[in-house]
Amino acid sequence: TSHMPVLPSPIAGVFLRYLVKEGDTVTADTEIAVIDSMKMHIPVLAERRGRVKSLPLAENAAVDEGQTLVELD
Numbered sequence: 001t002s003h004m005p006v007l008p009s010p011i012a013g014v015f016l017r018y019l020v021k022e023g024d025t026v027t028a029d030t031e032i033a034v035i036d037s038m039k040m041h042i043p044v045l046a047e048r049r050g051r052v053k054s055l056p057l058a059e060n061a062a063v064d065e066g067q068t069l070v071e072l073d
Contacts, residue, residue, distance in 0.1 A: 005050060007070040013037030015063040018070075024052045026072070033069050044069060 009015075016034040020026060026046040033044040050072030057069060 005048065005072045006068045007032065007044070007046060007072065008066045009035060009063045009069050010044060010065065011035060011037045011042055012065045013042065013063060015057045015059065015061045015069070016041070017059050018055050020052050022052050022055060026050060026052060035063060
C-alpha cells in the first residue's frame with residue numbers, strides 16, 4: 001500500500017486559511033496555510049515537493065498539534 005504524505009499542524013490553534021488549492025504543486029518551503037495561536041499568525045510551510053490532494057479543514061476550525069492540514073500526492 002502507498003503511504004499518503006500528510007502535512008501535520010505544527011501547533012494547536014485556530015486554522016485560518018489555506019494559501020494553496022487542490023491540485024497545486026508545492027515545493028519545500030511553500031507557504032500553504034496560516035494558523036492563529038495566541039493571537040499570532042503562524043505560517044505553515046510544506047516540507048517536501050508534492051501535489052495537493054486534499055485540504056480537509058474549514059476556515060476558523062480548531063486544530064490540534066499534529067492534526068493533518070494537507071494531504072500530498
